[in-house]
Amino acid sequence: MANEFPQVMTIAGSDSDGSAGMQADLYTFFARKVHGAAVMTAAVAGNSYGIHASIALPTDFIDQEFADLADDYHILAAKTGMLADSTLIRNVVKNYKKYDFGPLVVDPVIMTKHGAQLLEESAFATLREELVPLATVITPNFFEAEKLAEMKITSDADMEAAARKIKAMGARNVVVKGQHHDSTQAEVRDFVLLESGKSFWLTETYIDTDRVNGTGDSLSACITAEIAKGSDIESAIRAAKKFVHVAIANEIQVGHKFGPINHWAYQN
Numbered sequence: 001m002a003n004e005f006p007q008v009m010t011i012a013g014s015d016s017d018g019s020a021g022m023q024a025d026l027y028t029f030f031a032r033k034v035h036g037a038a039v040m041t042a043a044v045a046g047n048s049y050g051i052h053a054s055i056a057l058p059t060d061f062i063d064q065e066f067a068d069l070a071d072d073y074h075i076l077a078a079k080t081g082m083l084a085d086s087t088l089i090r091n092v093v094k095n096y097k098k099y100d101f102g103p104l105v106v107d108p109v110i111m112t113k114h115g116a117q118l119l120e121e122s123a124f125a126t127l128r129e130e131l132v133p134l135a136t137v138i139t140p141n142f143f144e145a146e147k148l149a150e151m152k153i154t155s156d157a158d159m160e161a162a163a164r165k166i167k168a169m170g171a172r173n174v175v176v177k178g179q180h181h182d183s184t185q186a187e188v189r190d191f192v193l194l195e196s197g198k199s200f201w202l203t204e205t206y207i208d209t210d211r212v213n214g215t216g217d218s219l220s221a222c223i224t225a226e227i228a229k230g231s232d233i234e235s236a237i238r239a240a241k242k243f244v245h246v247a248i249a250n251e252i253q254v255g256h257k258f259g260p261i262n263h264w265a266y267q268n
């Protein structure tokens, strides 16, 4: 009887204003009707204007968080967020391999919407070599895809090439999120490359708003929740894109700049 309700886990940093990171993941898990556990890796102090301090948690504490969840909970899928540096990436990889937490969605968090760097440059190679190969799904944004694939992206063809490079590193399914860069663009287009080799573009109307902090966290968290509830990968990705689009389109006035999205907006 016990342990039947779908349970997922985020492995992420805490964001003090509740707009991104672990908090956005937990909001999304709640909205998608799964129980969310949270292995905290780091914490940032910030608000909608910026991130003003950041710490990484000790690895022995993180080991204990994993061990406690493995001892009791039946985690069906997990996701990663802010991992800060190579030491934390290696620690998470070690723990993920030690236990069975189901499929892994990797959100390769490098930079926030305010431009704060959340992953040290020296850790990019560790991310590529040690975490990316564990990804059932990886969800880089445009900028993260450039860093992972070590190439500039200036066209649709480049976005597809970057996705193929990231897949060649071992990620089974790749979602490269399109740019949100100017108020004249009509659409936001993400490129999806599935394990089978099938690929397609996911398109939504561009919404001209600054209230977009936590969109990447919420997209990857929604994919994780849908996988845990039994969706196939393509359906999980499509559902997540819709969920985040509706959350952006129905903005809430919280903070003055890059505020949170509206996790209540999507009704299913």
Ligand code: PXL
Binding pocket: 012, 013, 014, 015, 020, 021, 022, 043, 044, 081, 082, 109, 111, 112, 113, 118, 213, 214, 215, 216, 217
């Ligand atoms: O949205 C990326 C992100 C991830 N994790 C933490 C963050 C942010 C953005 O602000 O603060 C902890």
